[in-house]
Amino acid sequence: MSDTIFTRLRALLGTTGVERDSHGVPRATPDSPDSLSLVCRLAHEEGWKIRVEGRGTWLAPDAPADLVVSTTGLDQVVSVSPADLVATVQAGAPLEALRRRLADYGMWLALDPPGRPERSIGSIVATATAGPLRHGFGPVRDHVLGCTVATGDGRLVNAGGRVVKNVAGYDLTKLHVGGFGGFGIIAEVHLRLRALPRADLTLVARGTRDTLTSAARDIVAGNLLPGALELLSPALAAEADWALATRLTGTEAAVQADVRRLTSLGELSWVPLPADRTAGFWSTAARGSLAGPVTLRLGVLGDGVDDALDLLAHDLDEGLVSAGAGHGMIRWTGDAVLDRLRALRRAAAAREVPMTLERAPWPIRRALGHFGAYREGVGKIVGRLRGTFDPGQCLSVALEGAE
Amino acid sequence: MTPSLLAALSRVVGRQWVRHRKAELTTYAMDGLPTHESLPGVVVMPETPAQVREILHLLHLVQVPFVARGAGTGLSGGALADPDTVLITLTRMNRILEIDPVLRRAVLQPGVVNARLSEAVLPYGLYYVPDPSSQAACTIGGNVAENAGGPHCLKYGVTTNHIVELEVVLPDGSVTRLGSSQGEPWGPDLVGLFVGSEGMFGIATEITVRLERIPESVRTMLADFSTVRSASEAVSAIIAAGIVPAALEMMDRACVAAVEASIYAAGYPTDAAAVLLVELDGQAEAVESEAATVREILGSCGAREVRSASTAADRARLWLGRKKAFGAMGRIAPDLAVQDAVVPRSALPAIMDQIEGIRREYQLTISNVFHAGDGNLHPNISFDRRNPAVAARVRAACREIMAACVAVGGSITGEHGVGNDKLDYMPWIFDADTLGAMRAVRQAFDPAEMANPGKVVPVHACREWTAVRSART
Numbered sequence: 001m002s003d004t005i006f007t008r009l010r011a012l013l014g015t016t017g018v019e020r021d022s023h024g025v026p027r028a029t030p031d032s033p034d035s036l037s038l039v040c041r042l043a044h045e046e047g048w049k050i051r052v053e054g055r056g057t058w059l060a061p062d063a064p065a066d067l068v069v070s071t072t073g074l075d076q077v078v079s080v081s082p083a084d085l086v087a088t089v090q091a092g093a094p095l096e097a098l099r100r101r102l103a104d105y106g107m108w109l110a111l112d113p114p115g116r117p118e119r120s121i122g123s124i125v126a127t128a129t130a131g132p133l134r135h136g137f138g139p140v141r142d143h144v145l146g147c148t149v150a151t152g153d154g155r156l157v158n159a160g161g162r163v164v165k166n167v168a169g170y171d172l173t174k175l176h177v178g179g180f181g182g183f184g185i186i187a188e189v190h191l192r193l194r195a196l197p198r199a200d201l202t203l204v205a206r207g208t209r210d211t212l213t214s215a216a217r218d219i220v221a222g223n224l225l226p227g228a229l230e231l232l233s234p235a236l237a238a239e240a241d242w243a244l245a246t247r248l249t250g251t252e253a254a255v256q257a258d259v260r261r262l263t264s265l266g267e268l269s270w271v272p273l274p275a276d277r278t279a280g281f282w283s284t285a286a287r288g289s290l291a292g293p294v295t296l297r298l299g300v301l302g303d304g305v306d307d308a309l310d311l312l313a314h315d316l317d318e319g320l321v322s323a324g325a326g327h328g329m330i331r332w333t334g335d336a337v338l339d340r341l342r343a344l345r346r347a348a349a350a351r352e353v354p355m356t357l358e359r360a361p362w363p364i365r366r367a368l369g370h371f372g373a374y375r376e377g378v379g380k381i382v383g384r385l386r387g388t389f390d391p392g393q394c395l396s397v398a399l400e401g402a403e
Numbered sequence: 404m405t406p407s408l409l410a411a412l413s414r415v416v417g418r419q420w421v422r423h424r425k426a427e428l429t430t431y432a433m434d435g436l437p438t439h440e441s442l443p444g445v446v447v448m449p450e451t452p453a454q455v456r457e458i459l460h461l462l463h464l465v466q467v468p469f470v471a472r473g474a475g476t477g478l479s480g481g482a483l484a485d486p487d488t489v490l491i492t493l494t495r496m497n498r499i500l501e502i503d504p505v506l507r508r509a510v511l512q513p514g515v516v517n518a519r520l521s522e523a524v525l526p527y528g529l530y531y532v533p534d535p536s537s538q539a540a541c542t543i544g545g546n547v548a549e550n551a552g553g554p555h556c557l558k559y560g561v562t563t564n565h566i567v568e569l570e571v572v573l574p575d576g577s578v579t580r581l582g583s584s585q586g587e588p589w590g591p592d593l594v595g596l597f598v599g600s601e602g603m604f605g606i607a608t609e610i611t612v613r614l615e616r617i618p619e620s621v622r623t624m625l626a627d628f629s630t631v632r633s634a635s636e637a638v639s640a641i642i643a644a645g646i647v648p649a650a651l652e653m654m655d656r657a658c659v660a661a662v663e664a665s666i667y668a669a670g671y672p673t674d675a676a677a678v679l680l681v682e683l684d685g686q687a688e689a690v691e692s693e694a695a696t697v698r699e700i701l702g703s704c705g706a707r708e709v710r711s712a713s714t715a716a717d718r719a720r721l722w723l724g725r726k727k728a729f730g731a732m733g734r735i736a737p738d739l740a741v742q743d744a745v746v747p748r749s750a751l752p753a754i755m756d757q758i759e760g761i762r763r764e765y766q767l768t769i770s771n772v773f774h775a776g777d778g779n780l781h782p783n784i785s786f787d788r789r790n791p792a793v794a795a796r797v798r799a800a801c802r803e804i805m806a807a808c809v810a811v812g813g814s815i816t817g818e819h820g821v822g823n824d825k826l827d828y829m830p831w832i833f834d835a836d837t838l839g840a841m842r843a844v845r846q847a848f849d850p851a852e853m854a855n856p857g858k859v860v861p862v863h864a865c866r867e868w869t870a871v872r873s874a875r876t
């Protein structure tokens with residue numbers, strides 16, 4: 001069948017748009033949203049399973065499929081409007097390239113997702129993997145104004161728009177941000193930008209976990225709103241002890257005032273990072289999430305961070321942990337067998353804490369699902385939505401587990 | 404409505420909470436928009452979530468559609484019901500169930516009035532951010548349905564950014580909880596999908612909101628300009644400088660004139676082409692340094708005078724005219740068509756010129772008061788709907804304004820919703836597949852399309868979402 005698929009795809013996209021991956025599976029690299037939708041339509045009509053790949057830096061390319069759809073051909077920054085602080089970017093564009101392009105205009109996308117700098121925008125949006133900046137600038141959904149998505153049966157849906165405020169129609173964008181590609185393949189997104197902060201300073205304090213979480217609570221309760229306030233486990237920070245890193249952004253005067261307030265709070269000794277080491281510090285932490293085969297996130301309330309960290313340490317191990325001390329999003333990376341992960345999801349659900357599997361080898365994704373432990377009634381709605389956006393079940397995405 | 408249905412509804416909520424006489428129904432014939440009118444079949448007023456469940460169960464059984472309604476302050480005809488439809492008003496469900504000042508959350512029933520929530524959490528030094536102009540009357544349930552905005556949404560986001568969890572009664576009477584109090588979804592972001600669904604996915608009976616701390620320092624600045632263009636340029640320059648004000652509002656000459664001629668006169672310069680209100684908040688040092696930058700930008704963009712206030716009383720004075728602008732416009736004519744559209748910020752000067760052209764062409768009174776920071780326009784037309792010729796001109800002018808906004812890449816609504824007012828404009832910005840997707844998503848929550856039928860998505864313009872599926876089988 002592989003040869004048939006290969007031939008049919010080449011008829012659709014031409015020879016340059018279709019190759020084979022290292023296992024011989026046909027790989028289509030559409031270069032426009034339209035050609036992406038054509039590939040999906042063909043797959044839907046033929047009943048072929050599709051695996052979506054971005055730049056290959058986050059999720060392992062191991063979902064079973066008859067063909068691979070790569071978004072690397074959709075790598076354009078389509079437009080940047082400095083006056084409107086909006087950019088339209090294709091899904092396969094690497095974050096780092098976008099960052100550089102925006103910096104030329106004095107602009108910034110306030111997202112610092114886990115993984116490598118060249119991770120694709122589509123991957124970040126589809127998995128809603130925000131990083132430490134979530135504390136000051138919100139989750140991924142707050143940065144996405146709209147998106148173009150090819151559904152599993154090859155329709156193009158243009159959700160949202162390019163303006164920063166918009167309530168025309170239902171907010172379909174929300175379904176695709178963090179939908180793990182289960183409701184279609186993101187082709188293009190409209191992003192909300194910010195002006196680059198004039199001052200951007202990172203300070204790090206080290207200590208025991210308890211000291212740091214307690215200090216973080218004081219910071220949150222005090223009148224400080226840093227861009228990031230992230231607790232890093234020793235393994236992730238590559239240090240002997242836990243680290244609490246805070247990133248202060250704004251005008252020079254405001255950042256200096258924040259530093260004064262921060263240092264007057266509690267006993268911690270805050271060490272400012274030199275400018276030339278700051279990017280490296282955060283990028284090391286972001287890459288740390290790739291240092292094990294499994295990454296998951298727990299969403300807790302600010303006062304539940306300690307309990308959730310205990311839970312992780314008990315059910316899995318201390319691992320590579322990055323925890324938003326204020327917003328309560330905890331990301332864990334490590335190695336764990338399925339049963340332990342299942343037990344963790346159950347224990348988390350009992351505490352009313354959702355656990356989302358961000359990345360894992362296919363057997364674990366298939367068994368556990370990115371999502372699970374739905375509340376009553378939710379599964380039915382999600383099932384109908386999936387049926388709507390992928391009626392032929394062509395998208396090889398394990399939204400829910402096979403339990 | 405059949406007598407047996409009226410009797411059954413009465414058994415659920417008590418007879419005094421079921422209204423069906425024409426005089427009683429008239430109260431519910433309109434919302435805040437004077438251009439649409441429709442009498443519901445019956446009005447039922449539940450007091451508890453259990454009653455809402457029972458009502459929806461009952462209606463599901465007899466397949467009678469319903470419309471949920473809060474205070475009826477909406478501006479898109481979204482909460483109007485037809486004679487064959489049951490109107491469910493939620494204003495009796497007005498309890499604040501829980502306030503957690505440490506975790507900054509509040510759990511509310513849908514009928515809680517927006518401003519009452521902020522009053523209730525004030526003692527904790529907290530507030531609820533979205534502040535629509537109708538906040539003294541509008542309900543949180545309605546805010547959720549419409550994804551309401553307000554002047555202070557520029558920096559902190561609109562309703563969808565402040566709702567973390569919802570208990571929802573689906574149109575078949577079943578109950579489900581979406582989201583989590585921490586704000587992390589259980590699965591796909593169904594809270595994000597539900598907020599702004601204009602009452603077409605079900606009824607939210609319990610709403611968990613995020614509260615924010617009242618900022619330590621606030622500075623309000625008022626600048627006046629001799630052209631709308633220079634005021635618009637100041638808006639762009641402030642944002643480009645990396646400053647996100649809490650609010651960035653503009654009023655044009657007609658709006659200022661209306662305000663200054665009313666009891667809400669705030670001392671705005673009536674000879675200015677545009678007045679800009681800039682509010683900065685945050686820590687004292689940040690506000691101080693940003694205020695200096697903003698003042699500089701305002702000056703270099705041609706502001707004639709910049710007034711600044713930092714005490715609550717002085718700030719309230721600067722805000723008075725803006726907050727009461729709609730009331731002031733009410734004096735001009737019996738009716739006010741409050742319109743709502745969005746353009747990219749960079750298109751503001753051009754679109755203001757176009758609106759002025761449309762005003763002249765149709766010989767109408769249009770006052771502009773709007774959220775300039777996010778390009779959210781409110782061109783408001785004062786008229787008398789008893790004069791059919793004028794009413795027709797108003798409709799035509801609204802249509803042209805919308806077309807102009809769409810032409811520059813804007814949207815037909817930024818915070819008021821589509822309702823039935825803007826149904827016709829939806830195909831201007833969404834193609835048939837996207838509209839079809841919207842309808843299909845609605846059907847995932849409401850397969851029989853019983854909740855607020857006929858709003859938001861123009862069914863005739865949707866590509867049938869099942870066509871491909873059936874073609875295959």
